Amino acid sequence: MGNNRSNFKNLLTRRPLIFTAIPLRDNKTGDPVHDDKIMRNLDNRKEELGSALRSFSRLNAVSVPELVEENHEGKPRYNSIYTRALASGTADILHVDAIVNKVVAHIEDYEKFVDWIKETHSLGIRNMIFVGGNTRHHRYPGPSVSEANVIARRLWTQFHQEEVTIGNISLPERKEEAKRMLFKTLSGTEFFTTQLLFDSNQVINLITDYHKQCTTAGVKPATILFSFGPIRSIADLNLLDFLAVELPDKAKDYILEGNDLAESSKRSVFNSLKVYGEVMTAIEQREIKVPIGINVEQLTKSNFSSSVAMLENFEKVVDLSGPEVEEYVKKFTSS
Numbered sequence: 001m002g003n004n005r006s007n008f009k010n011l012l013t014r015r016p017l018i019f020t021a022i023p024l025r026d027n028k029t030g031d032p033v034h035d036d037k038i039m040r041n042l043d044n045r046k047e048e049l050g051s052a053l054r055s056f057s058r059l060n061a062v063s064v065p066e067l068v069e070e071n072h073e074g075k076p077r078y079n080s081i082y083t084r085a086l087a088s089g090t091a092d093i094l095h096v097d098a099i100v101n102k103v104v105a106h107i108e109d110y111e112k113f114v115d116w117i118k119e120t121h122s123l124g125i126r127n128m129i130f131v132g133g134n135t136r137h138h139r140y141p142g143p144s145v146s147e148a149n150v151i152a153r154r155l156w157t158q159f160h161q162e163e164v165t166i167g168n169i170s171l172p173e174r175k176e177e178a179k180r181m182l183f184k185t186l187s188g189t190e191f192f193t194t195q196l197l198f199d200s201n202q203v204i205n206l207i208t209d210y211h212k213q214c215t216t217a218g219v220k221p222a223t224i225l226f227s228f229g230p231i232r233s234i235a236d237l238n239l240l241d242f243l244a245v246e247l248p249d250k251a252k253d254y255i256l257e258g259n260d261l262a263e264s265s266k267r268s269v270f271n272s273l274k275v276y277g278e279v280m281t282a283i284e285q286r287e288i289k290v291p292i293g294i295n296v297e298q299l300t301k302s303n304f305s306s307s308v309a310m311l312e313n314f315e316k317v318v319d320l321s322g323p324e325v326e327e328y329v330k331k332f333t334s335s
Contacts, residue, residue, distance in 0.1 A: 007097065008060055008061045008096075008097035008099065008127050008165055009126075009127070009163060009165040009190070011060050012165075012190060012191055012222075012223040012291060012293070013223065013291045015291075015292060015293050015294070015318050015319055016060045016061065016191075016223065016225065016293035016294075017056075017058050017059055017060050017293060017294050017296075017311075017314065017315060017318050018059070018060055018061040018062065018063055018099065018225065018293070018294070018295050018296070019053060019056075019059060019061075019062055019063070019295075019296050019297075019298070019307075019311055020062075020063040020064070020065065020193075020227075020295055020296070020297040020298065021045075021049055021062060021063070021064055021086070021090070021298050022064075022065075022298050022299070022300065022301065023064050023065060023066070023067060023080035023081070023082070023083045023086060024038065024041055024042060024045060024080060024081050024082055024083075024086065025067065025079050025080055025081075026038050026041070026081050027078070027081060028081065038081065038082070042082050042085060042086060042089070045086060045090075046086060046089040046090050046093060047093075048304075049062065049086075049090045049093075049094075050090055050093035050094060052304070052308050053090075053094055053308070053311075054093070054094060056311060056312075056315055058315045058318065058319075059094065059096055059311070059315070060096055060097065061091070061096050061097040061098065061099050061127065062087055062090045062091050062094065062096060062097075062098060062099070063087065063098075063099035063100070063101070063129070063193075063295070064083045064084075064086050064087040064090075064098075064099075064100055064101070065080070065083065065101040065129075065131075066078070066080055066083050066100070066101045066102055066103055066131070067079040067080040068080075068103045068106065070133070070134050070138070083100055083101070084098075084100050084119070084120060084123050084125055085123065087099065087100050087125060088123040088124050088125050091124075092124075097126070097127055098123075098124070098125045098127065099125075099127040099128065099129060099167070100120065100125055100127075100128050100129070101128070101129045101130075101131055102116065102128060102129070102130055102131065102148075103131045103132075103133070104130045104131065104132065104142050104143055104144075104145060104148040105131075105132050105133035105140035105141075105142045105143075105144075106133075106140065106141065106142050107141070107142035107143065107148075108141045108142065109141075110151075113143075113148075113151060113152070113155065114155060117152060117155045117156060117159065118159060121156070121159065121160055126162060126163070126164050126165060127164075127165040127167070128152065128164070128165070128166060128167065129166075129167040129168065129169065129193060130145050130148040130149060130152070130166065130167070130168055130189075131145070131168075131169055132144065132145045132169075145168050145169075145184060146183055146184050146187040147187075149166050149168070149184065149187040149188040149189050150187050150188060152164065152166060152188075153166065153188045165190055165191070166188055166189050166190060167189060167190065167191040167192060167193060167222075168181075168184050168189045168191075168192055169192065169193060169194075169195070170192040170193065170194045170195070170206070170224065171194075171195050172194055172195065172197070172202040172203045172205075172206040173195075173202050173246050177206055177209075178206055178209035178210040178212075178213050179213060181206075181210050181213070181222070182210065182213040182214060182217060182219065184222075185214065185219055185220075185221065185222045186217075186219060189222050190222050190223065191222050191223040191224070191225060191293075192222055192223070192224050192225065193225045193227050193295045194224065194225065194226055194227045194295075195227060195243075195244075195245055195246075196227050196228065196229050196240070196243075196245050196297060197226055197227060197228060197272070197275055198246075198247050198248060198251040198252075198271060198272075198275065199248045199250075199251060199275060200275045200278035200279050200282070203226065203275075203279055204278070204279055204282045204283075207224060207279070207283065207288055207290055207292075208282075208286060208288060210224070210290060211286075211288045211289060211290050214290070221289070221290045221291065222291075223290075223291040223292065223293055224290055224291070224292050224293070225292070225293040225294060225295040226275075226276060226279065226292065226293070226294055226295065227295040227296075227297055228272035228275070228276070228294070228295070228296055228297070228310060228314070229272075229296065229297035229298065229299050229303075229307065229310070230265050230268040230269060230272075230299070230303050230306035230307055230309070230310050231247075231255060231256070231264070231268050231299065231303070232256075232261045232264045232265045232268065232302070232303055232306060233256070233259075233261060233264070233302075234256075235300070235302075236299055236300060236303065237252070237256075239299055239300065240299075251271055254267060254271065255267045255268045255271055265303070265306040265309065268306070268310070269306070269309060269310045269313055269332075270329065270332055272310060272314075273313060273314075273317065273325065273328065273329050273332060274326075274329050276294070276314070276317065276325055277317075277322055277325035277326040277328075277329050278322075278326075279292075279322075280292075280320075280321065280322035280325055281322030281323065281325075281326065282322070283322070284321060284322050285322075293318070294314050294318050296310050296311040296314055313332070316328065
């Protein structure tokens, strides 16, 4: 690990700012030439991220997701490789914490979970986000997200001295999501990253309900990281559709108006800042005592620079109050 590395767990109540980078989308084939190329691509990607993110003093962690498709029977097809090596290597360059996603629904047995925990720790990673299967209609071999929370904390305590930080995913549009989040909080999750947000209404309702659920249960709420990512084209829309992300027609029409990539990128940043300002204002007005933070996501290779531009703007507003964010948004539109 690098020296003076930030500790993500200790920052959860201080509006953490994280960046989620796309993983390498490839597979090992056993062919030495191909597999050596993957390793070179891994090194290049770490350097690319390190170079682009090095100037962000407010950045607290780098996250890399695991990409898994499922066939009609729910069998997995892994579309990413070396996610943990990319996260830990980039984090070392930046002296921040690494976060990795793991789709736990496809972990076939306890021993494989043990191996994954040990390997993750060996890479210096102590922050993880557990993700479930794509649908409730399949019977998966692995644990539920709440079960994975409990198992991972037990395994980590068994094998390691330092603490582990466990996160889960939140879907604001999902029915009874606040109750799901409460149960996951009780099972050990300390933070949630939301699905990408393009509108404030659903997430305001969610955080309000979650606050009430935690208050009633006498439970300390987990931190909610609001996720934002730029979109510039129809190709980005297709990816959002694949990820089952809801994009309201009003936001879609506004962002993609004119089919100009540069302008769409700018309008996407503006829309995200606007949503964040609205959410922050509602949180303050309703006196909601749920810690929050920001997750800026890179969706595709082509919008990497747009993602960095979005991160630059969120670094400026992440610590501001709702009215202060809204004032920043007004200046952003005139710039």
